[in-house]
Amino acid sequence: MRILVTGVKGQLGHDVMNELAKRGHTGIGVDVEEMDITDAKKVNEVIRASEVEAVIHCAAYTAVDAAEDQVELCRKINAEGTENIAKVCKELDIKMMYISTDYVFDGEGTRPWEPDDERHPLNVYGLTKYEGELAVEKYLDKFFTIRIAWVFGVNGKNFIKTMLKLSETHDELNVVDDQIGSPTYTYDLAVLLVDMIETEKYGRYHATNEGLCSWYEFACEIFRQAGRDVKVNPVSSDEFPTKAKRPHNSRMDKSKLTENGFTPLPAWQDALKRYLEIIL
Template identity: 45%
Template sequence: MRVLVTGANGQLGRDTVTVLLQTGHEVRGCGRNELDVADLEQCQKAMAAFRPDAVIHCAAYTAVDAAEADIDEAYRVNADGTRNVCLAAEKAGAKMIYISTDYVFSGLSPHPYREYDNTDPRSVYGKSKRAGEMLVQTLSSRYFIVRTSWVYGKYGNNFVKTMLRLGQEKPLVQVVHDQKGSPTYTIDLAGFLSELIQTERYGIYHASNTGECTWYEFTEAIFAEAEAAGLNITARLEPCTTAQFLRPAPRPANSVMDHGAIRTNGFRDLRHWREGLKDFLYHMKQSGH
């Protein structure tokens, strides 16, 4: 298949391009410099030139805290940009995958969120990503909306890399123990996206590595796996509450998502988050990071 990937220089975009090439697709990866998704004409030209069978829309404004003050920019990229990519993909006759987030939910439910639960975003980031979902549902005739959570990978900044650095530099690391979710390794998510685009099982999907943990438990695992891989972690780890770490944007207390659509559509679920983490750390060590 011919697949166009937006946001191809980002954390998920880069690994998605890599995985698609490995699985034999013809890929055009467009970073922000090649394609400003907020420019409809640019989107239409890019699609007309490449004529993709499918578009994976990874480009997004993801600075969760900054979005609280930078509202117009968050909507310009996440809503208007998604509309433009959608219109251009539709015109080119391409399927569309839109990458969304657990932040479209309030995070207040005691249960894992199902694909068709009511959304109720509390942050500007979550609201702008939900706006993108609504535009996809309105404008695309063949779409997949894939909500994911707690994403980390080889490229860019992420929680795992930050904790590895702090674990080696600081005497004490405090991490919140009252927010839970499912960490997601970009390579595992990209593998699922690669499988999804080859089908016509359209709709909304929740896709993260399976299992759940708090940020504190995730950090415990990061430190344990890092030490097993030969890294010297010197920091003492201590749990704390969300209230002790106030941020501009509210964080969901519960980001765990049920993968009902993966099960009912006959896909293989993503592996357990701890396996993904082990693999990530192994590859980071192999590449000398």
């Protein structure tokens, strides 16, 4: 297959391109220089010229706190940019995969979120990703919406890299313990995304590595596996205020993956181990 991948400079886009190549697919990678997704004319030109059978849309504005002040820019990229792609995919009758987020939910309660649960975002980033989902659903039947959470990969910044960097200058850290979710390794996720794009099993899905933890537990495991002697103190979100509100509950129901014959991602602790072997 010929597949266009947006956001190839990011953690996920980078790994998706590698996975496509491994399987003999032709990945056409674009970032803002090749295809500014906010420019509808450019999106139309590039997708048509590349003669692809599918688009995996990884590009996004992901600076969650900055988004609270940059609402229009965030919306332009996450909602309007996604709509621009969806429109062209509809005209060409090709598949589209949209990478979304657990932030489309309000993060309340303790029940795992199911793919078709009502969406009530609690910050600007989540709202614009939700608007992107709506655009995809408005124009397309042949779509995959994949919600992910707590992402880490070799390319770009992430929580693991932040913790390791802090461990060089701190022997004690405070990390929130009242936000629960599942870390997601982009290498593992890329395998699943390519598995999915090869099928016609369309719809909304949740995809994270298996197992749950708090950010505090995640930090403890990072330092344990990396052999760093850092004392981690569990604190509440109230003690660690951020500009954008964060969901307390990012548990995701992933049973739809196995129901449709897809292989779930490995345990997050295993993913962390393989990741640290690469970056350390």
